[in-house]
Amino acid sequence: MSTNKLKVAVIGLGNIGKVVATNLVKGNREVILASSKLEDANALAQQLGGLAKAVEVSAAIKEADIVVLAVWFSTMQELFKQYATELQGKLIVDPSNPIAPDGNGGFKKIIGADESAGQIISELLPKGAKLAKALGTLGAASLASAAFQKPEAAVQFFATDDNTINTTIEELIKDNGFEPVRIGGINQSIRIEVFGDLHEFGALGKTITRKEFKQPV
Numbered sequence: 564m565s566t567n568k569l570k571v572a573v574i575g576l577g578n579i580g581k582v583v584a585t586n587l588v589k590g591n592r593e594v595i596l597a598s599s600k601l602e603d604a605n606a607l608a609q610q611l612g613g614l615a616k617a618v619e620v621s622a623a624i625k626e627a628d629i630v631v632l633a634v635w636f637s638t639m640q641e642l643f644k645q646y647a648t649e650l651q652g653k654l655i656v657d658p659s660n661p662i663a664p665d666g667n668g669g670f671k672k673i674i675g676a677d678e679s680a681g682q683i684i685s686e687l688l689p690k691g692a693k694l695a696k697a698l699g700t701l702g703a704a705s706l707a708s709a710a711f712q713k714p715e716a717a718v719q720f721f722a723t724d725d726n727t728i729n730t731t732i733e734e735l736i737k738d739n740g741f742e743p744v745r746i747g748g749i750n751q752s753i754r755i756e757v758f759g760d761l762h763e764f765g766a767l768g769k770t771i772t773r774k775e776f777k778q779p780v
């Protein structure tokens with residue numbers, strides 16, 4: 564273990580969690596791994612090498628400063644209840660999209676058209692926890708393939724109401740191999756969730772670089 568940056572845990576090691584953990588290790592960042600099954604976390608830790616370690620969910624949250632909840636929107640709400648004590652005061656990173664299969668091979672939104680997962684999650688936060696909506700603006704495939712892109716990094720948008728964590732989130736996104744761009748507070752979260760104008764599976768439709776992003780932020 565080699566860095567003195569804030570400690571990151573990735574909870575949930577499916578499509579997104581695996582890529583986030585892998586990117587962080589590529590970015591020379593230590594990562595604590597946990598999922599519903601310890602053996603999944605152990606297997607990934609073994610694959611990723613010395614910067615990664617696997618523990619149970621509760622221990623991962625306790626040890627980390629930053630907790631990336633790479634789980635489904637509904638699971639996140641369950642985890643808030645189950646680990647309310649451990650999550651107190653933590654910086655929670657939420658990549659979730661409020662979607663479910665639509666039965667026709669696509670996805671449908673499971674909350675109101677004008678609602679965002681970010682805003683709903685922000686109202687359920689454990690005591691003293693801080694929230695950043697981040698690391699969910701691209702599909703898992705692009706999150707892997709566009710990481711550490713050269714010569715210009717691809718953008719990852721984020722939103723937070725807490726300006727004191729901007730630099731920490733920017734560093735986390737850079738260590739994932741992307742250029743961070745804050746688009747505003749959590750009330751802007753809908754723009755960077757699936758179907759939003761700044762999501763790969765929304766109006767944006769692709770990865771872009773900072774130069775290609777023309778809007779003021």
Ligand SMILES: NC(=O)c1ccc[n+]([C@@H]2O[C@H](COP(=O)([O-])OP(=O)(O)OC[C@H]3O[C@@H](n4cnc5c(N)ncnc54)[C@H](OP(=O)(O)O)[C@@H]3O)[C@@H](O)[C@H]2O)c1
Nearest residue numbers: 575576577578579598599633634635636659660699702703
């Ligand atoms: N996939 C994408 O391209 C994409 C893009 C952007 C954002 N997102 C968002 O990212 C989140 C994760 O998506 P995903 O595609 O990575 O889902 P996924 O492949 O189903 O992964 C979810 C992970 O969470 C774990 N998990 C479930 N319940 C848990 C619990 N109680 N405690 C700890 N871990 C638990 C699962 O473990 P088990 O398999 O053992 O149940 C699995 O490893 C979702 O909110 C999604 O909307 C996904």
